[in-house]
Amino acid sequence: MNSKDTILRSNRTLVAISYGILVIGTIIVAYPILFLLFTSLKSTAEFFVNLFGFPKQPVWSNYKAAWSTGHLGDYFFNSVFVTVGSVLLVTLLSTLGGYALGRMHVPKSEFIIMAFMTFNFIPGIAIYISLYKMMATMRLLSSHAALILPYTAWQIPFSMYIFKKYFETIPMDIIESARIDGCSELTTFVKIVLPLITPAIATVVVFTFIGNWGELMWAQITTASSMTLKTLPVGLLNFKTEMGVEWGQYAAGLSLVTIPLVLVFGYFQKYFVAGLTQGAVKG
Amino acid sequence: MASRMQSALKRRYMVKGFVFLMPATFVYLFFAVIPFLDNMILSFQSWNGFSSRFFVGFDNYIDSFRDANFLLAIKNSVYLGVVSSIVSVMVGVLFAWLLLYVGRRSGSLFRTILFSPSMIPAVITALIFSFVFEPEIGILNQLLRLMNLGGLQKAWLTNRATVLNSLLFVSAWKQVGLTMVLCFAGMQAISTSLLESARIEGAGDWVILRKIILPLIMGFVQLSAIFALMSGLKIYDTVLALTNGGPGKFSVVMPMWIMQNAFSFNRYGYGAAMSVVFVVIVLVGMLLTRGLIKGESYEL
Structure with missing residues (x-):
């Protein structure tokens, strides 16, 4: 079998050059992350004498110190609560909406979804000023809802787009036969259609999670006056000053947030990429 | 019936x-x-957040174009957006192309690692880079010292000559993987027989890249250029965490200056007007990119 790489790889020199350049690129990308991990296991004394290398005597207590003195636990809880809440809501609202646009004869569905998508390009700051005042008037600022509801809303266009596209690949016959069998629309949706779109759900969950987990600007605005609602991105910004010059503990704090993401999403990368290329079809 | x-x-x-x-x-x-x-509406009004809002016509807009900091912020944001999208598209396409020449297993390892910065929040990548650029113990300066290039050491983030390009590097570092993965997906979709017949006709690698691969992935190049431009124009987290707009206001960017005016100086109407200007710049940037990189969608 002749695959793409065997055809191209006949050029030995270019193969060698490719490995060379990609290895260099990989080092430039990976080293700062590795450096963070190494530093997180060094004592401050070791950090200054052994800057680049692997830690000689791993100091695991850095992690414990970062977790407790840096308030990471509180930030972590807020981030998990806000992110999981918005991921669930986004999935619920945009599967319903995407199904309606894709499979329920809503007129001008193409126009509706493009309107959502176009609006999606507007920079957040053009929304935040008025939204902040709206939420203050409604006294929503002192609860997690101040983050969950907007985070849900802002992820709807892209998620609904993904779901609409995916629902359109499900043959109408399957849906219609369920309808004829007397299933209500909601039963058809839950029992027949949802199980068929698990890959799309995975894509949306990964996307929404990454987007909301790292969101900084709105979180800064809403939690400016609150000691208890701060999420990880906001908390980490203050983290360095709280840790002083304890580089090891500081690095441990950053690693605590980074490692789970890289591990989990390294595994889910294909869904992330699937979502992006779905966007490419209709750019 | x-x-x-x-x-x-x-x-x-x-x-x-x-x-x-x-x-x-x-x-x-x-x-x-x-x-x-x-x-x-607010962009045409004056409001300090407490008293009532009143209309001031185009005053906010006129003020914004006389505001040296805002003009500097526009310049910086546009510079970061345009240059980081050019850099990340060029490097991303190069990496995607080179991936075709390495074995499948090592290729997927390269891909996973090069893509990983896209999944880390921007605040965190910026904080990681505070280790790189730190003047005393930072990786970059220490590396230069080790290579006997101590003379090149700089206070990267507080020196006016280097601060913007340091931010640019972080932004491209994060963006390249995304561009690469998108363009690689485009290249995967090119039919093998097309490449095979080009090879049999005696086409070299360079010709295959220019005449076959690049034209066929233009849709993906366009999309990744738009993504990169958007993230560069809207860059905030990275700048906040690394320089906070400094030295002085030298590296201030649009969202940052708007945030400060609205939420620190209580000039909500003025902030709103600048944010509308920001929206216009973003939309124009998107349309220009679409026009410049024609992404004809081939049936692959």
């Missing part, structure tokens, strides 16, 4: 369809569209 029944049925589904669509639409209207429209 049958068709009339069908259209009646369709109409019933349509009504239910609107019901299904309503929650999402309502939430989106409330938390995005309405505040945006209110922001447009």
Whole structure:
């Protein structure tokens, strides 16, 4: 079998050059992350004498110190609560909406979804000023809802787009036969259609999670006056000053947030990429 | 008769369809569209956040174009957006192309590692880079010292000559993987027989890249250029965490200056006006990119 790489790889020199350049690129990308991990296991004394290398005597207590003195636990809880809440809501609202646009004869569905998508390009700051005042008037600022509801809303266009596209690949016959069998629309949706779109759900969950987990600007605005609602991105910004010059503990704090993401999403990368290329079809 | 029944049925589904669509639409209207429209109105008003709002015509807009910091912020944001999208598209396409020449297993390892910065929040990548650029013990300066290039050491983030390009590097570092993965997906879709027949005709690698691969992935190049431009124009987290706009206001960017005016100086109307200018710049940038990189979608 002749695959793409065997055809191209006949050029030995270019193969060698490719490995060379990609290895260099990989080092430039990976080293700062590795450096963070190494530093997180060094004592401050070791950090200054052994800057680049692997830690000689791993100091695991850095992690414990970062977790407790840096308030990471509180930030972590807020981030998990806000992110999981918005991921669930986004999935619920945009599967319903995407199904309606894709499979329920809503007129001008193409126009509706493009309107959502176009609006999606507007920079957040053009929304935040008025939204902040709206939420203050409604006294929503002192609860997690101040983050969950907007985070849900802002992820709807892209998620609904993904779901609409995916629902359109499900043959109408399957849906219609369920309808004829007397299933209500909601039963058809839950029992027949949802199980068929698990890959799309995975894509949306990964996307929404990454987007909301790292969101900084709105979180800064809403939690400016609150000691208890701060999420990880906001908390980490203050983290360095709280840790002083304890580089090891500081690095441990950053690693605590980074490692789970890289591990989990390294595994889910294909869904992330699937979502992006779905966007490419209709750019 | 049958068709009339069908259209009646369709109409019933349509009504239910609107019901299904309503929650999402309502939430989106409330938390995005309405505040945006209110922001447009606010941009023509003066408001300190407490007293009542009153109309001031185009004053806010006129002020914004006399505001040296805002003009500098526009310049910086546009510079970061344009240059980081050019750099990340060029490097991303190069990496994607080179990936075709390495074995499948090592290729997927390279891909996973090169893509990983895209999944780390921007605040965190910026904080990681505070280790790189730190003047005393930072990786970069220490590395230069080790290589006996101590003379090149700089205070990267507080030196006017290097601060913007340091930010640019972080932004491209994060963006390249995304561009690479998108363009690689485009290259995967090119039919093997096309490459095979080009090879049999005696086409070299360079010719295959220019005449076959690049034209066929233009749609993906366009998309990744737009993504990169957007993230560069809207860059905030990275700048905040690394320089906070400094030295002085030298590396201030649009979202940062707007935030400060609205939420620190209580000039909400003025902030709103600048944010509308920002929206226009973003939209123009997007349309220009679309025009410059023609992404004809081939049936692959």
